Amino acid sequence: MGGETGKPEGPDFQAGVPFESIPEGGMLAGRVGEDAVLLVRRGDRVFAVGATCTHYGGPLAEGILAGETVRCPWHHAAFDLATGGPVRPPARDPIPCWTVERRSGRVFVIGRAPVPSRPPAAGPHPESIVVVGGGAAGTAAVETLRAEGYGGPLTLLSADPDPPYDRPNLSKDYLAGNAPEDWIPLRGRDFYDERKVGLRLGVRVTALDREAKRVRMADGTALAYGALLLATGADPIRVPIPGADRTHVRTLRSLADSRALVAAAATAKRAVVIGASFIGLETAASLRARGLAVDVVAPESTPLERVMGREVGAFVRKVHEEHGVSFHLGRKPGEIGTSDVTLDDGTSLPADLVVMGVGVRPATALAESAGLSVDRGILVDERLATGDPAVFAAGDVARYPDSRSGRRVRIEHWVVAQRQGQTAARNMLGDREEFDAVPFFWSAHYDVTISYVGHAEEWDAVEIDGSLDARDAAVRYRMNGRTLAVATVGRDRGSLRAELEIEGGRTVAG
Ligand SMILES: Cc1cc2nc3c(=O)[nH]c(=O)nc-3n(C[C@H](O)[C@H](O)[C@H](O)COP(=O)(O)OP(=O)(O)OC[C@H]3O[C@@H](n4cnc5c(N)ncnc54)[C@H](O)[C@@H]3O)c2cc1C
Ligand code: FES
Numbered sequence: 001m002g003g004e005t006g007k008p009e010g011p012d013f014q015a016g017v018p019f020e021s022i023p024e025g026g027m028l029a030g031r032v033g034e035d036a037v038l039l040v041r042r043g044d045r046v047f048a049v050g051a052t053c054t055h056y057g058g059p060l061a062e063g064i065l066a067g068e069t070v071r072c073p074w075h076h077a078a079f080d081l082a083t084g085g086p087v088r089p090p091a092r093d094p095i096p097c098w099t100v101e102r103r104s105g106r107v108f109v110i111g112r113a114p115v116p117s118r119p120p121a122a123g124p125h126p127e128s129i130v131v132v133g134g135g136a137a138g139t140a141a142v143e144t145l146r147a148e149g150y151g152g153p154l155t156l157l158s159a160d161p162d163p164p165y166d167r168p169n170l171s172k173d174y175l176a177g178n179a180p181e182d183w184i185p186l187r188g189r190d191f192y193d194e195r196k197v198g199l200r201l202g203v204r205v206t207a208l209d210r211e212a213k214r215v216r217m218a219d220g221t222a223l224a225y226g227a228l229l230l231a232t233g234a235d236p237i238r239v240p241i242p243g244a245d246r247t248h249v250r251t252l253r254s255l256a257d258s259r260a261l262v263a264a265a266a267t268a269k270r271a272v273v274i275g276a277s278f279i280g281l282e283t284a285a286s287l288r289a290r291g292l293a294v295d296v297v298a299p300e301s302t303p304l305e306r307v308m309g310r311e312v313g314a315f316v317r318k319v320h321e322e323h324g325v326s327f328h329l330g331r332k333p334g335e336i337g338t339s340d341v342t343l344d345d346g347t348s349l350p351a352d353l354v355v356m357g358v359g360v361r362p363a364t365a366l367a368e369s370a371g372l373s374v375d376r377g378i379l380v381d382e383r384l385a386t387g388d389p390a391v392f393a394a395g396d397v398a399r400y401p402d403s404r405s406g407r408r409v410r411i412e413h414w415v416v417a418q419r420q421g422q423t424a425a426r427n428m429l430g431d432r433e434e435f436d437a438v439p440f441f442w443s444a445h446y447d448v449t450i451s452y453v454g455h456a457e458e459w460d461a462v463e464i465d466g467s468l469d470a471r472d473a474a475v476r477y478r479m480n481g482r483t484l485a486v487a488t489v490g491r492d493r494g495s496l497r498a499e500l501e502i503e504g505g506r507t508v509a510g
Contacts, residue, residue, distance in 0.1 A: 007031075007034070008029075008030075008031035008034070008035065008036035008037070008051070009029075009030075009031070010028075010029045010030035010031055010036075011028075011030040011031075012030065012031055012032070013030045013031065013032050013037055013039060013048065013098075013107070013108070013109035014032055014033070014108065014109055014110075015108075016103070016106040016107060016108040017030065017039070017106060017107055018105060018106055018107075019041075019046070019102060019105055019106065019107050020105070022039050022040075022041040022046060022107065023041065024041055024043070025041065025042065025065065026040075026041065026065070027039065027040050027060075027061055027065065027070070028040075028041075029051055029061040032048070032098060032109050035050065035051075035096070036050070036051035036052055037049070037050060037051055037098060037109065038050075038051045038060060038061055038070070039100070039107060039109075040065060040070065040081055042065075042068070042081070046100050046102070046107050047081040047082065047097070047100070048097065048098035048099070048100045048109045049070065049079065049081060049084055049095050049096070049097050049098070050084065050095035050096040050097075051095075052095070053072040053074065053077055053079075053091060053095070054077075054086065054091045054092070054093040054094065054095055055072065055074070055075055055077050055090045055091045055092075056074060056075070058072040058073055058074035058075070058077075059073065060072055060073075060079070060095070062492065062493060063492075063493070063496060064493060064496045064497065064500070065081075066078065066496075066500055068080060068081050068082060069081060069087055069088075071088070071496050071499075072091070073492035073493055073495075073496060074442075074492065075090050075415065075440070075442055075451075076088065076415065076440045076451075076453075076495070076496065076499060077089060077090055077091035078091075079091065079094065079095050082097070083097060083115075083116050084096055084097040084113075084115075088415075088419070089136075089140060089414075089415050089418035089419060089422070090414060090415055090418060092143065092186065092187075094115070096112060096113075097112070097113040098110075098111065098112055098113055099111050099112070099113045118147070118148075118149060119149065121148045121149035121150060121429055123430075124430070125150055125151075125152055125226075125429055125430070126152065126225070126226030126227035126390070126428060126429075127152060127153075127226040128152050128153040128154070128155075128224065128225055128226045128227075129145060129150065129152065129153070129154050129155075129225065129226060129227045129228070129229070129428060130155045130157065130215060130223055130225040130227075130228050130229070131154075131155070131156045131157065131228075131229045131231060132157050132205045132215065132228070132229065132230050132231060132232055132366070133157075133158060133159075133229075133230070133231035133232045133233055133395070133397075134156055134157075134158025134160055134163075134164045134199070134201070135158075135160075135164070135167060135231060135233045135395060135396075135417065136167065136231075136233075136395055136414050136415075136417035136418045136421065137229075137231035137233075137394040137395030137396075137398075137417040137418065137420050137421035137424070138156055138158070138164075138229065138231035138394075138395070138421060139156070139164040139186055139187070139418075139421070140417070140418040140419070140420075140421030140422050140425070141229050141231065141394065141421035141422065141424055141425040141428075142154060142156050142192075142195075142197050142425075143195075144421065144422045144425035144426065145425045145428070145429070146195045146196075146197065148425065148426060148429055150425075150429055152226070153198070154195075154196065154197050154198065155197070155198035155200060155223060156192070156197055156198065156199050156200065157200050157203045157205055157215070157217070157223070158199075158200070158201050158202075158203065159202070159203065159204040159205075160201065160202070160254055160255070160256075161201050161202035161256070162185075162201070162254070162255045162256065163185050163186075163187070163188075163189060163199070163201060164185065164186045164187060165184045165185050165186055165255050166183070166184050166185075166186060167253075167414065168414050168442075169183065169184060170184075170252060170254075170255060170257070170258035171252055171258070171279050171282035171283050171286060172282055172286065172444050174258055174262075175252075175258055175261060175262065175282075175283065175286035175287075176285070176286035176289035176290065177262070177286075177289060177290055178289070181259075184255060203217050203218070203219070204217065204218040205217055205218075205366060206218050206366075207366070207369065207370070208228070208366050208367070208369070208370035208391075209370070210370055210371070210372075210388050210390070210391065212224075213225055213226070213228075213390060215228065225390070226390065227390050227391075227392070227428040228390060228391045228392070229391075229392045229393070229394060229421070229424050229425070229428065230366060230367055230378060230386075230391065230392070230393040230394075230397060230398075231393070231394050231395045231397065231417075231421060231424075232362075232363035232364075232366060232395075232397050233253075233362075233363055233395055233396045233397055233417075234253075234360035234361060234362045234363055234396040234397065234412065235253065235360060235361050235363050236251035236252065236253045236356065236358075236359075236360050237251075237356070237358050237359050237360060237361055238251060238356055238358075239274060239333065239356060239358055241333055241334060241335055241336065242334075242335045242336070243335050243336030243337060244336060244356075246336055246338065246354075248264065248268075248338075248351075248352060248353055248354060249336055249354040249355075249356065250264065250353070250354070250355050250356070251355070251356050251357075252279055252283055252355060252357065253360070261283070261287075261353075261355065264353050265287055265290045265292060265353065267352075268292055268352040268353035269292060269293065269352060270292060270293045270294075270295075270349075270350050270351050270352055270353070271284075271287045271292045271293070271294050271295070271351060271352075271353040271354070271355060272294075272295045272296075272297060272333075272341045272349050272351040272353075272354050272355075273287075273294060273295070273296045273297070273354075273355045273357055274297050274298075274333050274341070274354065274355070274356045274357065274358060275296075275297075275298055275356060275357035275358035275359065276296050276298035276300065276303035276304065276327070276329070276357075277304075277357045277358065277359055278304070278307075278443045279357045280296065280298075280355065280356075280357020280358070281296070281303060281304070281316065281320060281357070281443075281445060282443060282444065282445065283355050283357055284296055284320060284325050285320065285323065285325075285444075285445045285446050287353075287355075288323050288324055288325060288446075289446075292353070293324070293326075294324070294325045294326070295325075295326045295327075295328060295341075295349045295351070296320070296325055296326070296327050296328065297328045297331050297332070297333055297341065297343060297349070298327075298328075298329055298331070299329075299330065299331065299332050300329060300330070301329050301330050302314055302317065302329070303316055303317050303320075303327070303329070304316055308450075308452070308475075308487055309459070309462045309475065309477065310462075311462060311464060311468065311475065312450070312468065312475055312487055315468040315469070315489075316445060316448075316450075318469075319445055319446060319448050320445065323446055328343060328347065328349070331343045331344060331345060331347070332344045336351075336354055339351065339352060341354060360396065360412065362376070362377045362378070362396055362397045362399075362410060363396075363397055364377065364378055364397060367386070367393065367397075372386045372387060372388060372391065372393075373386065373387055375399065375408075376399060376410060377397060377398055377399030377410040378393040378397050378398050378399065379399055379408070380392070380393050380394075380398050380399065380400050381400070381401065382400065382401055382403070382434040382435060382436075383423070383424075383427045383432065383433065383434060383435070384398060384400060384420055384423055384424040384427060384435055385427065392424040392427065392428060393424070394417065394420035394421045394423070394424040395416075395417035395420055395421065396410070396411075396412050396417060397410075398410065398420060400420075400435055402455065403434070403436045404436075404438075404455070404484075404502075405455070405457075405484075407457075409455060409457075411439050411455065413439055413440065413441035414441065415439075415440050415441065416437065416439050416440070416441075419435070419437045420435055420437075423435045438453055438454055438455075438499050438502045438503050439452075439453070439454065439455045440452065440453050440499060448471060448489060449489070450487055450488070450489055451487070451488050451489075451492065451495040452485060452486070452487045452488075452495075453485060453486050453495055453498050453499040453502060454477070454483070454484050454485030454486060454498070454499075454502045455484065455485055456477035456479070456484035456485035458479065459477040459478055459479050459484060459485075460478065460479050460480065461476075461477075461478040461479075462475060462476070462477055462478070463475070463476040463478060464476075466491070468489060470490075471489050471490045472489065472490040472491065473488065473489050473490070473491065474486055474487070474488045474491050474494045474495075474498070475487045475488070483498075483501075483502065484502075485502075486498035486502075
């Protein structure tokens, strides 16, 4: 999406560059014809890879090298330097690779490297695999199953009538009117057809019979599985107040929800957003971009304080106020009328559109009625398996043991869900991979993007390096002297470094 435009700059690698001009353990940006290319030196070896991330077009030269990969500064995708393969989401497609030659102390790029083919994975494999949920985790799982060589029958069942799409965009560029709808699908139907993935849309699974290893759909049909992945995500919560079921009161989870908001925003003049969550606030920003007056109502005194602390919360509030959003904090909505929202102190806010952004509930009903262990999420082990060895769970719906905190956690991030889908897929094929990825998410408000790595439910110290107001800061959340998480504004490389350091269990410095 988007992507870099214009002619690439820097040396022409076909004409050759001195080997010594490529910093050891570093990158040199240049070009091959019209392509922006990076030369990467690892000891004596030199790799030549595309310089543009295949997710949203992030500049890989501004990322970091980690092992045999280059990581993107924008949303932390990683690509294999030798093959260009997208080893970490949110990227789904490889970057190109070129063949290099060293002659007389110079490095020349001599042509595109062939795309490596992968041998089919060794068995034994489940006789068939069914994935329930066509979101981040479910789609990453089916892509991984095929990429890993699984050749058996594979079905993706999704209650959503739309083909799998880029959910994070629904509250950001798409809702703000900066992204056309053709940016939103993750893949075309042909992608699934080519890989023989039975993509069944608008199909809700209503029952799971674990004994018969079968799922039943709302239309009464059933499907047998050898292994099953539950990736049902989460459902938005509606605050149960009078008027909450009025037609102009909306939530935002699906593409249909976002389309409906776009349509409503075309005629609405004033919106009230209930809840100062990330989604609530991103929605507020996008509705402001469409020219609506926006009031945000939330019970807390500082938005996002529970997740990001007072300092970042106050900064986000200020950014929104600078763009004309009015906050009504420490307040709850009492009633929603046809043209206003009455707060618990009697204040009446005019509103012809109301959006509830008060959080989500994991969609556990299927697992629960099938007798799987559920406690604020489907309980899974380190391998994302449930108590039933044929059933795995991944994404927003799964609660897994976090190796860093020693606690069970349920994370609601796009990249975490994708990575869990990948891990669950490999484990369904017999791997013993433990899920221990450092969580990462981003959130965008106007021209401010916050990146967050790690996971901190509580902390005893917040340390700010730099200045949030100057939009150049790293905020560390620490407990007993250990950094649990780092939020950054305007420091993409710092976010990548923090991720690497938390991965390595090292103290984050600098
Ligand atoms: C508007 C919005 C913006 C967001 N922005 C960000 C962001 O910027 N950064 C970030 O990290 N995260 C963001 N998130 C969170 C992120 O999108 C989620 O964490 C992620 O989508 C979770 O993936 P999942 O696969 O677990 O669930 P989902 O992506 O929700 O997918 C669940 C799927 O299961 C289907 N389903 C549910 N029940 C059934 C059933 N019984 N039968 C069949 N199908 C079923 C649903 O229709 C859906 O297709 C955002 C979320 C929203 C809603
Ligand atoms: S642009 Fe590279 S990860 Fe998003």
